[in-house]
Amino acid sequence: MAEVRLEGLGKSFGTSRAVTGMDLVIADGEFVVLLGPTGAGKTTTLRLIAGLERPDAGSIRIGEEDVTGLSPAERDVAFVFQQYSLYPHLSVFDNLAFPLKSPARRWSAGEIDARVRDIARMVRIDHKLDSKSTKLSGGEMQRVAIGRALVREPSIFLMDEPLSSLDAKLRADLRLELKRIQSEIGATLLYVTHDQIEAMTMADRIGILAEGHLTQIGSPREIYTAPANLHVAARLGHPHINLIKPGLLPCQSMPDGVRTIGARTEHILVEAAASVAQGNGRVDWIEHLGDQNHLHILVDGQKITLLADPYSGFKAGDPVSVSLKQPLFFGADDRRITDV
Amino acid sequence: MSGLSSAHSVVEPGIWSKRIAGTLVVIYALITMIPLLWIFATSLKSPPDSISYPPKILFTPTVEGYCNLFTTRSRQTQDYIESLGPPANVCEEIARDRSMVVVGASKYWPRFVNSLVIAFGSTFLAVFLGTLAAYGFSRFKVPLADDLLFFILSTRMMPPIAVAIPIYLMYRELGLSDTALGMILLYTAVNVSLAVWLLKGFIDEIPREYEEAALIDGYTRLQAFVKVVLPQATTGIAATAIFCLIFAWNEYAFAVLLTSGTAQTAPPFIPTIIGEGGMDWPAVGAGTTIFLVPILVFTILLRKHLLRGITFGAVRK
Numbered sequence: 039m040a041e042v043r044l045e046g047l048g049k050s051f052g053t054s055r056a057v058t059g060m061d062l063v064i065a066d067g068e069f070v071v072l073l074g075p076t077g078a079g080k081t082t083t084l085r086l087i088a089g090l091e092r093p094d095a096g097s098i099r100i101g102e103e104d105v106t107g108l109s110p111a112e113r114d115v116a117f118v119f120q121q122y123s124l125y126p127h128l129s130v131f132d133n134l135a136f137p138l139k140s141p142a143r144r145w146s147a148g149e150i151d152a153r154v155r156d157i158a159r160m161v162r163i164d165h166k167l168d169s170k171s172t173k174l175s176g177g178e179m180q181r182v183a184i185g186r187a188l189v190r191e192p193s194i195f196l197m198d199e200p201l202s203s204l205d206a207k208l209r210a211d212l213r214l215e216l217k218r219i220q221s222e223i224g225a226t227l228l229y230v231t232h233d234q235i236e237a238m239t240m241a242d243r244i245g246i247l248a249e250g251h252l253t254q255i256g257s258p259r260e261i262y263t264a265p266a267n268l269h270v271a272a273r274l275g276h277p278h279i280n281l282i283k284p285g286l287l288p289c290q291s292m293p294d295g296v297r298t299i300g301a302r303t304e305h306i307l308v309e310a311a312a313s314v315a316q317g318n319g320r321v322d323w324i325e326h327l328g329d330q331n332h333l334h335i336l337v338d339g340q341k342i343t344l345l346a347d348p349y350s351g352f353k354a355g356d357p358v359s360v361s362l363k364q365p366l367f368f369g370a371d372d373r374r375i376t377d378v
Numbered sequence: 379m380s381g382l383s384s385a386h387s388v389v390e391p392g393i394w395s396k397r398i399a400g401t402l403v404v405i406y407a408l409i410t411m412i413p414l415l416w417i418f419a420t421s422l423k424s425p426p427d428s429i430s431y432p433p434k435i436l437f438t439p440t441v442e443g444y445c446n447l448f449t450t451r452s453r454q455t456q457d458y459i460e461s462l463g464p465p466a467n468v469c470e471e472i473a474r475d476r477s478m479v480v481v482g483a484s485k486y487w488p489r490f491v492n493s494l495v496i497a498f499g500s501t502f503l504a505v506f507l508g509t510l511a512a513y514g515f516s517r518f519k520v521p522l523a524d525d526l527l528f529f530i531l532s533t534r535m536m537p538p539i540a541v542a543i544p545i546y547l548m549y550r551e552l553g554l555s556d557t558a559l560g561m562i563l564l565y566t567a568v569n570v571s572l573a574v575w576l577l578k579g580f581i582d583e584i585p586r587e588y589e590e591a592a593l594i595d596g597y598t599r600l601q602a603f604v605k606v607v608l609p610q611a612t613t614g615i616a617a618t619a620i621f622c623l624i625f626a627w628n629e630y631a632f633a634v635l636l637t638s639g640t641a642q643t644a645p646p647f648i649p650t651i652i653g654e655g656g657m658d659w660p661a662v663g664a665g666t667t668i669f670l671v672p673i674l675v676f677t678i679l680l681r682k683h684l685l686r687g688i689t690f691g692a693v694r695k
């Protein structure tokens with residue numbers, strides 16, 4: 039395992055700039071998640087690090103070595119692709135053994151066999167070693183794909199939405215397992231996802247990508263509680279952060295120059311009001327999600343959505359009084375105003 | 379669900395459609411097989427039976443056609459024949475019944491071997507070159523790729539025989555007339571365009587991620603091609619090989635024009651089998667029957683791939 043350092047990395051395809059000026063240091067043994075909307079340049083970043091694309095600008099270091107000009111084989115990285123993760127013509131065993139059988143590595147058949155069986159146990163696929171890879175379920179395929187990356191002990195693991203094609207339950211299981219394996223072997227891992235729950239639960243640090251720029255990088259807590267700008271704030275939190283104009287809701291101590299206020303559930307106080315005249319809004323409807331409810335409130339024609347206790351007792355049409363406590367303030371340039 | 383809607387499943391044809399389709403296929407297969415069966419039957423007839431009118435459906439089978447195909451015979455006086463010892467084999471016996479003796483092997487076997495060498499040689503070359511070219515077109519930024527591909531296809535737009543005379547003159551100048559090498563080059567040139575186009579389609583369908591994964595796993599581009607692309611392209615390669623082989627195996631016009639002696643293939647040779655008093659139809663039948671065997675075997679061996687291959691990768695898994 040090694041530290042990976044990206045400096046001023048840039049890549050364009052024709053006129054479209056997929057990645058621009060990316061600076062990122064992934065420490066040895068760190069789990070970094072890149073989060074961003076579709077087309078943000080997440081896959082391109084991974085492909086640049088793997089050597090599948092040549093950067094137009096900047097450099098990539100793995101450990102002590104500048105690998106910017108090296109071929110993929112010389113970089114010693116492992117890649118789990120967004121799709122097409124297994125060789126369809128090979129069995130599970132051969133898929134796992136494939137990286138070890140490369141002529142560049144001179145492993146004996148016995149060593150390969152032992153290593154493959156170890157890894158198969160680790161990703162819990164050892165009962166299917168002789169199956170054809172096309173005969174596996176989606177979750178099993180993804181385990182093998184992750185196993186294929188793990189057999190090699192590379193300097194960094196690059197994973198491109200490895201869990202995106204799975205159902206919610208499997209995703210949750212594999213998420214935990216992947217995190218367990220990563221901390222077990224102390225792997226350096228750069229992981230790409232759309233899914234904020236994956237990002238929040240697995241990452242040591244999260245990097246938020248928008249239109250090829252790394253907008254912010256920090257611990258999940260930092261990204262959630264102290265987003266650098268509106269874009270980052272809008273990426274995290276469920277339900278989505280409420281963006282409202284200053285003055286719509288009562289709020290103590292508002293700094294100057296605020297153009298937008300971002301309010302999540304924990305920033306909003308809702309109390310039942312005795313009558314419409316006393317409150318400043320009313321409950322529009324309540325969305326029942328099982329373990330929790332989404333409360334949709336209308337204030338002056340603007341909709342505000344927040345999480346609510348299922349036993350809070352609100353009904354549609356109830357008058358409420360809504361106020362803010364220490365919400366996020368954004369200025370005219372959409373950056374968060376920090377000196378409150 | 380009512381009975382009606384379940385009887386008309388969208389994906390599963392009903393029992394009657396299956397039966398009708400099955401019957402049609404069987405009838406069609408029988409009709410297409412009649413010429414083959416006719417040829418095979420002729421090969422087992424005696425020369426008089428083979429030209430009797432109306433044709434004989436029931437006859438006493440004989441291997442005379444096969445004997446005549448593989449041997450040359452000469453007519454001898456009855457006294458001479460009687461002075462010989464007992465016949466060494468069944469062909470000798472048949473010949474003597476017709477007042478002839480076997481004097482040697484015919485040219486059928488060398489011609490057949492020529493056909494094997496030329497057809498399989500050119501098929502191998504066309505598929506080999508076609509696979510490499512198709513891979514290149516599919517994976518790399520080739521300058522003018524579309525124009526090149528169109529050019530390659532355009533060689534197929536006129537009947538090859540239209541260029542017979544220039545090729546004949548070229549071959550004469552180059553000393554390629556009547557050589558196996560010349561025929562292999564010619565058939566390869568005709569087939570390679572088909573091979574490039576067919577194989578490009580198949581290779582385009584193989585996601586690049588597989589090779590990229592192999593590159594990252596420490597393989598070179600060539601190793602990745604051999605270990606990852608080729609195994610997944612077997613269906614396409616098999617289908618292409620059969621198309622190329624069928625063309626090269628059956629090709630008649632160029633073979634007549636460019637080969638007459640040492641490099642002559644079986645198709646121009648078979649019609650020249652002359653018996654006493656005209657064509658020796660049983661021998662022609664025998665020659666044709668044997669000629670069909672290699673392509674039949676090859677097709678049956680690759681049948682699994684061919685069936686999937688002729689859907690042009692539409693149903694890959």
Ligand SMILES: Nc1ncnc2c1ncn2[C@@H]1O[C@H](COP(=O)(O)OP(=O)(O)OP(=O)(O)O)[C@@H](O)[C@H]1O
Binds near residue numbers: 054076078079081232
């Ligand atoms: N090979 C390519 N040729 C041209 N443009 C490309 C190529 N690869 C990526 N792009 C462009 O670069 C941008 C970033 O693409 P990238 O695949 O990195 O996005 P992503 O963040 O991985 O998105 P997703 O979440 O949908 O996978 C996109 O606008 C895409 O159209």
Ligand SMILES: [Mg+2]
Binds near residue numbers: 082120
């Ligand atoms: Mg992507």
